[in-house]
Amino acid sequence: MEYPSKLIEDAVNEVAKLPGIGKKTALRLVLHLIKENENRTLALTEALTKLRTQIKFCKTCFNISDDDECALCRSHRRDKSILCVVEESNDVMAIENTAQFLGVYHVLGGVISPINGIGPSDLKIDALLERIKKSVETKEVILALSPTMEGDTTAFYIHRKLKDLPIKVTSIARGVPVGGNLEYTDEITLGRSITGRVLFD
Amino acid sequence: MEYPSKLIEDAVNEVAKLPGIGKKTALRLVLHLIKENENRTLALTEALTKLRTQIKFCKTCFNISDDDECALCRSHRRDKSILCVVEESNDVMAIENTAQFLGVYHVLGGVISPINGIGPSDLKIDALLERIKKSVETKEVILALSPTMEGDTTAFYIHRKLKDLPIKVTSIARGVPVGGNLEYTDEITLGRSITGRVLFD
Numbered sequence: 001m002e003y004p005s006k007l008i009e010d011a012v013n014e015v016a017k018l019p020g021i022g023k024k025t026a027l028r029l030v031l032h033l034i035k036e037n038e039n040r041t042l043a044l045t046e047a048l049t050k051l052r053t054q055i056k057f058c059k060t061c062f063n064i065s066d067d068d069e070c071a072l073c074r075s076h077r078r079d080k081s082i083l084c085v086v087e088e089s090n091d092v093m094a095i096e097n098t099a100q101f102l103g104v105y106h107v108l109g110g111v112i113s114p115i116n117g118i119g120p121s122d123l124k125i126d127a128l129l130e131r132i133k134k135s136v137e138t139k140e141v142i143l144a145l146s147p148t149m150e151g152d153t154t155a156f157y158i159h160r161k162l163k164d165l166p167i168k169v170t171s172i173a174r175g176v177p178v179g180g181n182l183e184y185t186d187e188i189t190l191g192r193s194i195t196g197r198v199l200f201d
Numbered sequence: 202m203e204y205p206s207k208l209i210e211d212a213v214n215e216v217a218k219l220p221g222i223g224k225k226t227a228l229r230l231v232l233h234l235i236k237e238n239e240n241r242t243l244a245l246t247e248a249l250t251k252l253r254t255q256i257k258f259c260k261t262c263f264n265i266s267d268d269d270e271c272a273l274c275r276s277h278r279r280d281k282s283i284l285c286v287v288e289e290s291n292d293v294m295a296i297e298n299t300a301q302f303l304g305v306y307h308v309l310g311g312v313i314s315p316i317n318g319i320g321p322s323d324l325k326i327d328a329l330l331e332r333i334k335k336s337v338e339t340k341e342v343i344l345a346l347s348p349t350m351e352g353d354t355t356a357f358y359i360h361r362k363l364k365d366l367p368i369k370v371t372s373i374a375r376g377v378p379v380g381g382n383l384e385y386t387d388e389i390t391l392g393r394s395i396t397g398r399v400l401f402d
Contacts, residue, residue: 001294001298002294002297002298003294004264004265004266004271004272004273004290004293004294005256005265005266005267006267007248007251007252007255007256007267008252008256008265010248010251010252011248011249011251011252013248014244014245014248014249015245015248015249017241017245018230018233018234018245019229019230019233020226020229020230021230025221027291027294028220028221028291029219029220029221029222030249030252031289031290031291032219032220033219033249033252033253034252034253034256034265038253038254040218041249041250041252041253042250042253043215044215044216044218044219044246044249045245045246045247045249045250046246047208047211047212047214047215047216048212048215048216048231048234048242048245048246049242049243049246050208050211050212051208051209051211051212051231051234051235051242052234052235052239052242052243053239054208055206055208055209055235063205064205064206064209064235065205065206066206066207066208070205071205072205088232089205089232090228090229090232092205093202093203093204093205093228096203097202097203
């Protein structure tokens with residue numbers, strides 16, 4: 001596509017580098033910004049610049065934070081004896097939204113994925129082990145990783161590293177989603193929900 | 202949703218103001234920027250800021266342009282006797298992509314839409330009439346507006362304004378899309394394609 005302006009072309013190319021946004025969507029967004037008030041664009045770019053240059057990661061759990069230590073780690077209301085291991089910061093937000101977990105988190109920053117060249121040393125796994133060894137409080141580690149091959153590999157790796165320590169290692173339950181229909185559940189999930197059945201109470 | 206950082210929250214709110222992007226997508230984009238190199242975000246914000254602050258509109262056709270007059274209006278290869286009226290700059294890009302039109306354009310900046318409070322005076326219709334009256338070259342005006350009620354209203358309005366001038370006013374053809382299937386074409390389009398049938402040659 002030929003653009004009527006170099007400025008448009010540059011902006012479209014930059015926006016189209018974002019995940020899930022192609023050139024057509026990028027053009028639509030860019031033309032939208034042109035039609036709107038200039039302040040809107042400046043507010044957007046300022047928020048993004050500030051975010052990228054000022055964002056910090058919690059020194060304890062590596063979650064995104066405005067300070068050196070995040071609000072969850074600082075809080076006295078959170079149960080420091082239960083540690084929930086997740087891939088990314090958005091997993092923390094998702095679990096916090098359920099209001100079912102009152103412990104603390106540890107953000108790995110990804111999962112082991114040899115195909116993408118990500119090994120254990122690229123993740124915060126060593127920091128996790130050190131954190132657990134240093135703290136006397138930790139009694140349970142919940143592995144809340146994606147039910148994919150990479151997630152399972154990472155969970156297995158962490159479990160092996162932790163198995164000599166006097167702590168309980170658990171994993172989030174896998175099964176048929178609430179509100180889901182048995183008929184439309186894939187075989188592997190349904191199979192796992194049968195082998196992993198629990199007492200009815 | 203509660204965000205772990207005010208910076209994230211501000212960025213998500215700004216990104217989610219873009220058309221077709223909700224809070225979840227905005228969060229995904231924002232977290233993507235955090236994971237990537239800082240230069241990527243700065244390149245993005247710079248391209249958008251430059252775009253919004255430096256963009257110009259052609260003084261003749263009101264298309265987006267890097268200069269006071271756009272490349273199409275300046276070109277000696279374009280046939281100035283045929284003028285194609287479109288809603289927005291992206292329509293110019295779309296028609297240019299077909300390589301079937303060698304005239305010049307006039308960008309209205311929208312269509313008449315009483316429901317959105319957009320009247321004829323909010324569009325470049327007066328500028329179009331003035332442009333046609335001033336120029337002796339214009340022989341034909343092609344109305345290439347969306348086949349919607351607003352587009353039809355706008356076309357009708359412009360047609361009425363032009364009908365006393367010695368120029369031909371045409372509209373882009375409406376009918377069954379190339380590659381489309383009669384069975385799946387809506388009744389109105391199919392009906393129009395029958396009443397507006399053309400000689401087979």
